[in-house]
Amino acid sequence: MAVRVSTSDFDISAEMARLTASDAGIGGVALFVGKVRDHAHGEALSELVLEHYPGMTEAELERIEAEAQRRFKLSASLVVHRVGTLKPGDNIVLVIACASHRQNAFAAAEFLMDYLKTRAPFWKKEVLENGQARWVDARESDDMAAAAWESEQG
Amino acid sequence: MAVRVSTSDFDISAEMARLTASDAGIGGVALFVGKVRDHAHGEALSELVLEHYPGMTEAELERIEAEAQRRFKLSASLVVHRVGTLKPGDNIVLVIACASHRQNAFAAAEFLMDYLKTRAPFWKKEVLENGQARWVDARESDDMAAAAWESEQG
Amino acid sequence: MTSAHDTSVVLRYFAWLREKTGLNEERITLPPGIATVGDLLRWQTTRGHPFDLAFAKPDAIRVALDHAHAKHATSISNAREIAFFPPVTGG
Amino acid sequence: MTSAHDTSVVLRYFAWLREKTGLNEERITLPPGIATVGDLLRWQTTRGHPFDLAFAKPDAIRVALDHAHAKHATSISNAREIAFFPPVTGG
Numbered sequence: 001m002a003v004r005v006s007t008s009d010f011d012i013s014a015e016m017a018r019l020t021a022s023d024a025g026i027g028g029v030a031l032f033v034g035k036v037r038d039h040a041h042g043e044a045l046s047e048l049v050l051e052h053y054p055g056m057t058e059a060e061l062e063r064i065e066a067e068a069q070r071r072f073k074l075s076a077s078l079v080v081h082r083v084g085t086l087k088p089g090d091n092i093v094l095v096i097a098c099a100s101h102r103q104n105a106f107a108a109a110e111f112l113m114d115y116l117k118t119r120a121p122f123w124k125k126e127v128l129e130n131g132q133a134r135w136v137d138a139r140e141s142d143d144m145a146a147a148a149w150e151s152e153q154g
Numbered sequence: 155m156a157v158r159v160s161t162s163d164f165d166i167s168a169e170m171a172r173l174t175a176s177d178a179g180i181g182g183v184a185l186f187v188g189k190v191r192d193h194a195h196g197e198a199l200s201e202l203v204l205e206h207y208p209g210m211t212e213a214e215l216e217r218i219e220a221e222a223q224r225r226f227k228l229s230a231s232l233v234v235h236r237v238g239t240l241k242p243g244d245n246i247v248l249v250i251a252c253a254s255h256r257q258n259a260f261a262a263a264e265f266l267m268d269y270l271k272t273r274a275p276f277w278k279k280e281v282l283e284n285g286q287a288r289w290v291d292a293r294e295s296d297d298m299a300a301a302a303w304e305s306e307q308g
Numbered sequence: 309m310t311s312a313h314d315t316s317v318v319l320r321y322f323a324w325l326r327e328k329t330g331l332n333e334e335r336i337t338l339p340p341g342i343a344t345v346g347d348l349l350r351w352q353t354t355r356g357h358p359f360d361l362a363f364a365k366p367d368a369i370r371v372a373l374d375h376a377h378a379k380h381a382t383s384i385s386n387a388r389e390i391a392f393f394p395p396v397t398g399g
Numbered sequence: 400m401t402s403a404h405d406t407s408v409v410l411r412y413f414a415w416l417r418e419k420t421g422l423n424e425e426r427i428t429l430p431p432g433i434a435t436v437g438d439l440l441r442w443q444t445t446r447g448h449p450f451d452l453a454f455a456k457p458d459a460i461r462v463a464l465d466h467a468h469a470k471h472a473t474s475i476s477n478a479r480e481i482a483f484f485p486p487v488t489g490g
Contacts, residue, residue, distance in 0.1 A: 122489025276398025
């Protein structure tokens with residue numbers, strides 16, 4: 001179980017190898033990688049600047065990860081989130097969930113992403129190629145995705 | 155879009171980099187890795203032997219991938235499945251689904267796994283440390299997971 | 309060489325069907341009257357040892373015609389390669 | 400040094416709240432009568448420019464007390480660090 005905030009990129013293969021090395025009871029590993037798209041609302045994107053709240057970010061990610069662990073009986077998990085200035089095509093976030101079987105691994109990875117998107121204190125600012133910059137608005141669909149888990153298993 | 159049957163291991167980072175290199179509109183990448191567990195029905199596992207049906211395997215995987223592409227508007231996808239003799243901790247299967255947003259990426263990766271498990275002609279034989287060998291039985295839960303997609307969107 | 313009038317088919321066996329029949333594949337001309345996959349499975353049980361045992365439970369056996377899954381009611385019509393195997397267990 | 404009787408709190412601002420207030424953080428002793436997060440948001444609008452504009456839409460603002468999300472009805476009681484930010488957009 002680990003969370004990390006980083007200005008540098010991550011190596012998915014290395015992270016997964018480290019996470020699964022100690023437990024040969026792991027049968028399924030679900031991963032998610034979020035990437036910077038090259039456009040935003042039809043405009044070409046030049047940069048994505050990620051701000052966060054040091055201290056709270058780690059605390060919140062650890063709470064989310066502990067809840068995923070409790071719900072889905074994970075063997076291991078990892079959340080890495082980048083901050084700073086990113087370019088189109090760059091990786092933003094990596095989530096890995098390891099379980100005995102694939103259903104729990106998939107569900108945990110989705111849960112981690114849904115909660116991270118609505119609770120972890122990160123903010124994105126889009127810098128367009130035309131020079132404009134704007135803070136990204138929160139998506140109502142993300143709130144609904146996270147809320148859907150509330151009504152499931154306690 | 156690609157499927158591959160291989161006796162050798164895969165490099166997740168390299169496969170993902172290759173898959174996403176050409177399309178900067180990709181915002182979400184869902185991956186799944188299936189691994190050989192070190193036990194089966196409470197017995198220590200020594201080896202897992204994977205047999206397949208060359209020709210049909212590729213044809214079936216391509217059909218499954220095309221259906222995932224159609225349902226989830228994927229930007230790119232990959233299925234790699236290993237065959238031959240594997241050891242506990244070894245990777246068996248890699249599925250990658252790339253889409254604009256995470257929901258379609260996750261759904262497609264789960265769909266690919268559910269269909270692969272019930273339609274792609276692979277068979278597992280477990281060799282236990284006590285010397286016994288037995289063909290793995292198909293799981294009814296896998297059939298139900300695949301059948302659940304049938305009632306969804308055409 | 310396979311001529312245009314060759315009515316033989318290749319039968320292939322996988323996993324425990326391969327082990328029980330002792331065959332990876334065989335080229336054979338089917339007797340007349342075998343129209344469906346179900347007919348073919350019943351015919352297999354009439355071939356004596358070891359086919360009678362290998363095909364004793366046809367519901368546990370899956371069949372593919374020319375690399376595509378087929379149901380027991382499917383016509384084998386012009387299939388050139390017919391495969392017999394247990395339910396798949398990959399992934 | 401912060402004495403045991405120091406009643407000051409650190410207020411922190413992120414994303415567009417940081418830009419609109421022009422502040423990363425400030426140490427401040429709150430006036431009496433501020434019991435809840437909601438009270439605090441209303442008080443911010445009374446501080447004049449640029450706080451009046453930055454806090455004009457309190458429903459668009461999230462608050463954390465000592466690194467934990469808080470609702471507008473939550474008591475600020477003994478919080479030492481209070482953060483103001485828009486809805487999060489990571490991932």
